[in-house]
Structures are given as structure tokens and as C-alpha cells.
Amino acid sequence: MSFFNNKAYTLIKLSKLLKKSKIPKLKIYKIQDFKTKKYKIISDIKKNFKGKVAVRSSSINEDNNKTTNAGKFVSVLNVPLKELGLIDAINKVVSSYRSKKEQSFFVQSMADGIVFSGVCFSESLSNSLKGYEINYTSGKRTNLITSGLSNGKKIFYVDNKKFKLNIYFNKLLNAIKEIEQITKNNKLDVEFAISKNKTIFVLQVRKLLSTNSIGSKNTKIVLEKLSKKILKLKKRTSNLYGKKTYFGVMPDWNPAEIIGIKPKALSLSLYKYLITDNIWSENRERYGYYNVYPYHLLTTFYGTPFVDLRIDFNSWLPSSLPNYLKEKITNFYLKKFLKNRENHDKIEFEIIYTCLSFDTKNRIIKELTKNNFTKSEINLFINSLREITKNTIKYFNEDYKVIKLLPKKQNELESSNIYEVDKIFWLLNDCKKFGTLPFAGLARCGFVAMEFLNSLVRMKIITSNDKFRFLSSIKTITGRIISDYKKLNKKKFLHRYGHLRPNTYEISVKNYTEGYNYYFKDNHTEGFNKIKTENFIFTKDQQKRILNLMYKNNINLNYSSFIKFLKNSIKYREEAKFIFTKSIDMIFKNIKILARRIGLDYNEFSHVDINSILELHNNLDSSDLKDKFNKEILINKMTFEFNKNIKLQDVICELKDIFIHSEILTKPNYIGSERIYSKSILINPAIKQKLNKSIVLIENADPGYDFIFNSKISGLITKYGGANSHMAIRCSELSIPAAIGIGETKFEELKFKKFISIDCLNKRIH
Numbered sequence: 001m002s003f004f005n006n007k008a009y010t011l012i013k014l015s016k017l018l019k020k021s022k023i024p025k026l027k028i029y030k031i032q033d034f035k036t037k038k039y040k041i042i043s044d045i046k047k048n049f050k051g052k053v054a055v056r057s058s059s060i061n062e063d064n065n066k067t068t069n070a071g072k073f074v075s076v077l078n079v080p081l082k083e084l085g086l087i088d089a090i091n092k093v094v095s096s097y098r099s100k101k102e103q104s105f106f107v108q109s110m111a112d113g114i115v116f117s118g119v120c121f122s123e124s125l126s127n128s129l130k131g132y133e134i135n136y137t138s139g140k141r142t143n144l145i146t147s148g149l150s151n152g153k154k155i156f157y158v159d160n161k162k163f164k165l166n167i168y169f170n171k172l173l174n175a176i177k178e179i180e181q182i183t184k185n186n187k188l189d190v191e192f193a194i195s196k197n198k199t200i201f202v203l204q205v206r207k208l209l210s211t212n213s214i215g216s217k218n219t220k221i222v223l224e225k226l227s228k229k230i231l232k233l234k235k236r237t238s239n240l241y242g243k244k245t246y247f248g249v250m251p252d253w254n255p256a257e258i259i260g261i262k263p264k265a266l267s268l269s270l271y272k273y274l275i276t277d278n279i280w281s282e283n284r285e286r287y288g289y290y291n292v293y294p295y296h297l298l299t300t301f302y303g304t305p306f307v308d309l310r311i312d313f314n315s316w317l318p319s320s321l322p323n324y325l326k327e328k329i330t331n332f333y334l335k336k337f338l339k340n341r342e343n344h345d346k347i348e349f350e351i352i353y354t355c356l357s358f359d360t361k362n363r364i365i366k367e368l369t370k371n372n373f374t375k376s377e378i379n380l381f382i383n384s385l386r387e388i389t390k391n392t393i394k395y396f397n398e399d400y401k402v403i404k405l406l407p408k409k410q411n412e413l414e415s416s417n418i419y420e421v422d423k424i425f426w427l428l429n430d431c432k433k434f435g436t437l438p439f440a441g442l443a444r445c446g447f448v449a450m451e452f453l454n455s456l457v458r459m460k461i462i463t464s465n466d467k468f469r470f471l472s473s474i475k476t477i478t479g480r481i482i483s484d485y486k487k488l489n490k491k492k493f494l495h496r497y498g499h500l501r502p503n504t505y506e507i508s509v510k511n512y513t514e515g516y517n518y519y520f521k522d523n524h525t526e527g528f529n530k531i532k533t534e535n536f537i538f539t540k541d542q543q544k545r546i547l548n549l550m551y552k553n554n555i556n557l558n559y560s561s562f563i564k565f566l567k568n569s570i571k572y573r574e575e576a577k578f579i580f581t582k583s584i585d586m587i588f589k590n591i592k593i594l595a596r597r598i599g600l601d602y603n604e605f606s607h608v609d610i611n612s613i614l615e616l617h618n619n620l621d622s623s624d625l626k627d628k629f630n631k632e633i634l635i636n637k638m639t640f641e642f643n644k645n646i647k648l649q650d651v652i653c654e655l656k657d658i659f660i661h662s663e664i665l666t667k668p669n670y671i672g673s674e675r676i677y678s679k680s681i682l683i684n685p686a687i688k689q690k691l692n693k694s695i696v697l698i699e700n701a702d703p704g705y706d707f708i709f710n711s712k713i714s715g716l717i718t719k720y721g722g723a724n725s726h727m728a729i730r731c732s733e734l735s736i737p738a739a740i741g742i743g744e745t746k747f748e749e750l751k752f753k754k755f756i757s758i759d760c761l762n763k764r765i766h
Contacts, residue, residue, distance in 0.1 A: 189205070279436045286395065750765070
């Protein structure tokens with residue numbers, strides 16, 4: 001029996017066979033009959049149905065074996081059984097058909113007592129894992145998902161014996177499995193509604209005509225391997241404190257923001273080599289934190305880089321603490337994170353304590369006392385954080401002096417005649433020693449500065465608006481770019497800033513020199529948001545209260561030096577990033593030379609691990625380089641293609657999270673206090689786009705995206721990004737309303753909207 005002729009006939013055939021779900025009563029009418037016997041059909045509808053009905057499309061071009069045309073035709077819900085209302089609803093449905101020949105529509109009873117409704121796909125349209133994707137909303141309206149009025153909530157479920165969904169959705173899956181069995185098709189799109197008494201109503205069944213699933217068998221293999229890996233990583237390990245561990249794509253060094261969810265081999269290996277293998281923890285040890293060597297911050301699960309939170313939390317422990325207290329604090333952090341996983345991009349602000357700002361002491365006492373820490377343990381912890389905070393202020397200028405040495409090293413290597421592989425070797429090592437290592441320290445200083453400002457807001461010594469005005473008075477590298485763009489000609493401008501590129505670690509993306517025509521206007525006197533330069537000064541009363549707090553917290557600086565620390569640590573952090581990213585661009589230039597020399601397309605080197613290139617510096621063998629790299633590129637490309645559509649939850653705490661991907665309600669970081677409403681545009685750096693007076697949406701934005709400020713944008717929204725990210729700093733400086741790090745669900749909803757509203761004051765976006 002063929003089930004997929006059109007929507008109505010599919011439902012009629014199924015209604016006689018289903019036991020685990022119900023199809024509301026329906027009756028089909030031909031359009032031609034409605035034209036000639038309109039009132040007879042209206043009378044028949046009134047006779048056959050009670051209460052409100054739905055008038056639904058049932059075109060011969062809809063939901064058949066060759067095409068679905070999902071959403072192309074109109075359906076009207078909650079139609080009262082009144083003559084004019086029924087005629088109007090039927091006309092709306094009929095007018096959505098191009099051809100009226102041999103077409104029909106059907107009338108269906110509305111399901112009562114609905115608590116959940118939506119669409120379930122028996123294969124995900126975006127995830128290669130074989131599973132069920134449920135998009136749903138709560139409430140009586142059954143068309144919010146299918147009409148596009150709401151993206152609702154999403155669950156992705158991989159069928160397994162151990163972890164089940166709640167009773168409502170478990171019954172839904174059983175009902176869909178029955179439909180799969182009856183239709184002998186396991187690729188279905190089912191519109192559903194679930195009543196309060198847990199009755200499953202099936203409103204529509206379509207075939208999914210194209211999916212990218214790797215199948216049930218391969219999904220089982222993939223998730224079994226991942227389960228074993230996570231269980232191993234969760235076990236206790238030497239020199240690390242904490243009973244277990246969790247994983248996230250955004251905590252600490254924000255890999256999802258900087259290199260993306262599925263980076264290619266070169267991008268990932270560069271980021272790890274320059275930062276997350278050892279540099280990140282080496283700098284922390286110098287400031288007084290626990291030495292976690294030889295542990296690396298990142299681990300990858302099917303191409304997605306995750307931060308290991310136990311390793312991360314250990315790296316923030318003051319080294320002076322006794323071992324038992326390090327264990328106790330780590331377990332406290334892990335427990336807190338488990339209850340607040342929506343803060344995975346705000347670890348340092350919301351979960352852990354890494355420094356002593358003006359109100360930290362009271363917050364620590366209050367929270368740790370509730371969690372069974374003794375007074376002496378709390379005092380030990382507070383005193384150790386105080387020493388680390390002093391070290392932060394102490395080393396702040398030293399790290400800046402170190403990174404200022406890097407440009408000289410870069411110039412020396414650029415003008416040298418050594419072999420390109422040797423240049424890459426020295427560029428990498430200079431970048432670590434004189435670039436990312438001091439940058440890690442300056443990034444720490446930038447966080448401490450922001451934490452001091454936030455504590456002043458929390459203590460109501462300054463307002464949120466004071467904080468943003470203070471930040472907008474700091475002229476960072478973005479301010480210099482804007483100023484120089486207007487002052488310098490194209491050649492001089494690119495000499496200074498041509499190395500920047502969106503997606504800093506991705507060789508295939510054009511830098512500003514290569515992609516100038518994509519990123520910038522031809523007329524240097526136009527473009528770029530104007531900087532509202534303001535020499536912001538706190539009031540005398542605020543200054544007095546800040547001085548008093550400095551004295552109480554044993555900060556041995558005068559007021560002007562303290563303000564200088566706040567401003568310069570934020571400024572230097574952005575400048576340091578600008579300086580060391582030139583080394584990455586120079587590495588890419590030399591990889592391109594190497595690629596040309598051996599006869600390969602440099603874009604293919606996206607799939608080469610940086611360590612394979614370093615091997616050429618360290619070793620000599622008889623391998624043909626073209627053949628050697630071609631083999632690696634082929635393997636890594638195949639791995640990338642396999643991995644790219646295997647989507648995992650952003651936070652993995654337990655094995656359950658591997659099989660059930662539930663929505664994590666990310667809290668966006670709002671910049672400013674304005675409310676704006678504007679047209680929106682999803683950024684594509686490969687296309688020249690007109691961004692003026694638009695709210696710009698970017699998935700993940702690193703410093704190379706500064707070109708967007710070439711246009712007078714109205715606002716900015718990013719999928720990933722923390723409260724202290726570079727885009728947060730830039731928007732504060734330029735007084736641009738922004739929502740940074742809104743999360744996948746909200747971003748996917750917004751990116752197709754033509755107009756968006758950002759209300760920074762009330763923390764709302766729609």
C-alpha cells in the first residue's frame with residue numbers, strides 16, 4: 001500500500017491502522033465541487049463536525065512520493081462552524097494553489113486539551129546522527145512551529161535503552177515508530193499535538209525526501225566510542241583535583257567563538273599549539289595559580305573542541321592552598337556548574353572565583369558558608385586570591401613590554417632569506433614566547449579590570465551606564481583602525497592592518513589585503529561607525545568611595561594609577577591580540593609559498609595539521625612532499641566531512657547528554673542600555689554586503705571581523721561570545737547596542753528574520 005499520495009489521503013489510510021496515536025476526524029472536498037455546490041458543502045461540514053475545525057490544504061503537489069512542498073500551501077486553524085468563517089477559510093486555502101484542477105482540501109476536527117505541539121523528524125535535517133528531532137511549543141496553538149511564528153524548543157534524541165524522554169515525548173516517539181513500521185519508512189516528518197491526558201494526535205505525515213544520516217548502525221558506533229571516551233576522562237587522574245569532569249564549547253578561551261564548532265585541521269592545531277596546549281596554563285602559574293602541566297585545555301569529540309572543565313577549574317586554583325582545600329573547591333565548582341550549565345560561557349563571572357574585586361570577599365563568605373566551608377578555609381581562599389590579584393596588577397606592564405618585542409621579531413623574519421619551513425618554525429615559537437604567552441596575561445588583566453568595574457556596579461557605586469561610558473572612553477585598536485582608515489591611503493592602511501582576517505586561524509579566508517574589495521568601501525572618507533570620544537571621569541563622590549575600597553582591599557595604588565590599570569589592561573589586551581595575529585598571517589603566507597613550491601592549492605592546507613609542517617623543520621626523510629601532504633589532506637578532509645554534521649550538545653555533563661540534546665537556555669551578554677529596531681543581515685565575509693543601518697548577525701566573531709564597523713551598523717548579535725569577548729569590548733567602545741553569545745536556538749530563529757529588536761536595558765531580543 002502506498003501511503004504518500006497527498007496529505008489528506010495519507011491521513012485517512014493511517015487513521016484505520018494506528019493504535020498508539022489518533023488522527024482527528026477529517027473529510028475531503030474537491031475544489032470544483034466547492035465552486036458549484038458551495039452551500040451544500042458548508043452544510044455538510046456543519047453536519048459532520050462539532051466545535052472548531054481546521055481547513056487544510058491537500059494539493060496533488062503536496063506530500064507525495066516525489067515532493068513535499070512543505071509550508072507552500074495555506075491551512076487555517078480554529079475555524080468556527082459558521083458560514084462566512086468557513087467560506088473565508090476555504091477561499092484562503094484554495095487561493096494558495098497555483099492550479100485548481102483536480103485539487104482538494106479537507107476539513108478536520110481541532111484536537112482538544114493540547115499541552116504540546118510541533119513537528120518531529122525521524123531523521124534530523126542538520127545532524128548526521130540517526131535520531132529523532134522534536135521541535136515543539138507549549139500551549140493550545142498547534143501551528144506555531146509549522147507556520148514559522150515560533151522556533152519553540154528543540155530536543156534531539158538518539159534511540160537507546162538507558163535514557164528516555166519524559167512520558168509525553170516518550171509516547172510521541174512510540175507513536176512515530178508505529179507509523180514508521182506501518183508505512184515501512186523511517187524518514188518521516190510528523191506534525192503532532194499532545195493532550196493533557198497524554199493522547200498523541202497526528203495532524204500530518206510527510207516523507208523526508210533528503211537527509212544526511214549516517215544510519216542507526218554507525219550512530220551506535222559513534223556514540224559508543226564517545227561514551228567510552230567520556231567515561232575515561234571522567235575518572236580520577238593524577239595531579240588533578242575533583243571527582244569528575246564536564247565539557248563545554250565555550251568555557252575559558254572560548255573555542256566555539258574563536259575557531260568555531262567544526263574547525264579544520266590547521267585551524268584547530270594552530271589554536272592548540274599557540275594557546276590551549278600549554279601556553280594558557282603556563283601564564284597562570286606565573287600569576288600564582290596551580291600548575292596543571294602537562295594537561296591540555298581542549299579535547300575534541302568528532303571534530304568539535306570541548307574544554308575539559310576539571311582541568312580548567314584546576315588551573316584557577318591558587319597554588320598556595322592546601323591540597324584538601326583544592327579538592328573541596330574544585331568539587332564545589334563542578335557541582336555549581338551542573339546546576340547552572342547555561343552559564344558555560346560565563347564561567348569566570350558566574351561559577352568560579354579567580355580574583356578579588358571589591359565585593360568578592362562578601363560573595364565568597366556568603367556562598368562558601370552555605371556550602372560547608374569553614375571560616376579558616378574561606379579566609380585561606382580569600383587571602384590567596386588577594387595575592388593573585390596583586391600579582392595581576394604587578395605583571396600587567398611586564399607582559400605588555402614582552403608583546404611589544406614581537407613586531408621586531410616579525411620584521412626580522414619577514415626580511416630574512418631562510419627556507420619557508422624554518423620561517424614557520426620560528427614564527428610559531430616567537431608567537432608563543434612573545435605573543436600568546438604575554439597575551440594570556442593581558443587577557444587576565446582585562447578580565448580583572450572588568451570584574452572591578454562590575455563589582456562597582458553591583459555595589460551601586462557606579463551605574464551600568466557609567467560603566468559603558470567609561471568603556472567607550474577607552475580607545476582600543478578598533479579606534480586606531482577607524483581613525484587610520486580615514487587618514488591613510490589604501491596602501492598605508494593595508495600595510496598596518498592588512499594581516500587581519502575574519503576567522504583568524506583559517507588559511508582559506510582572505511585577509512584584509514586579499515579581500516579588501518569585499519570588506520571595505522572604496523572611498524576612505526566614508527564608512528566606519530563614528531567613535532564617541534568622551535573623557536569620562538567618575539564623580540568626586542565615586543572617586544572617594546573607590547579609594548576607600550582600594551584601601552580596604554589592600555590595593556597599593558593611587559586613584560589615577562588604578563584607573564590607568566583598568567583602562568590600559570583592556571586596551572593592551574586588544575592591542576596584544578592585534579600584534580600576535582600578524583604572526584599567524586605570516587605563517588599562512590609561508591604555507592602558501594610552500595604549497596606553490598610543491599604544486600598544491602594552499603586552500604587544501606586547511607586540512608593539514610601544523611605539526612606535520614613542523615616535522616619538515618625537525619626531520620629529513622625521503623618522502624615526496626606533494627604525495628605526503630596529499631595523503632594527509634585526503635584523510636583529514638574525509639574526517640572533516642564525516643564530522644562536520646555530527647552535532648553534539650554544547651555542554652556534556654553526563655552520558656545522558658550524548659543521547660538527549662536538550663536546549664540550554666543561554667543568557668546573552670547585552671552591551672549598552674539602548675533599544676533598537678532595525679533590518680537584520682547575516683554576515684558572509686565572502687560576499688560584499690551592505691551593512692549600513694542593519695543589525696548584523698555573526699556566528700562567531702574574532703578580531704578580523706572589525707571590518708563590519710566600516711559600515712554604520714545599528715547593532716550586533718553573535719551566536720557565541722562572552723561578556724568579556726573582543727566584540728563586547730568593541731561594541732562598548734563604539735556605543736553599539738549588542739547581544740553577545742545568544743546561543744544556537746535563538747540565533748537560528750533570528751537569522752531568517754528581516755527585522756530584529758534589541759532591548760539592552762530590559763535584556764530582551766526578538
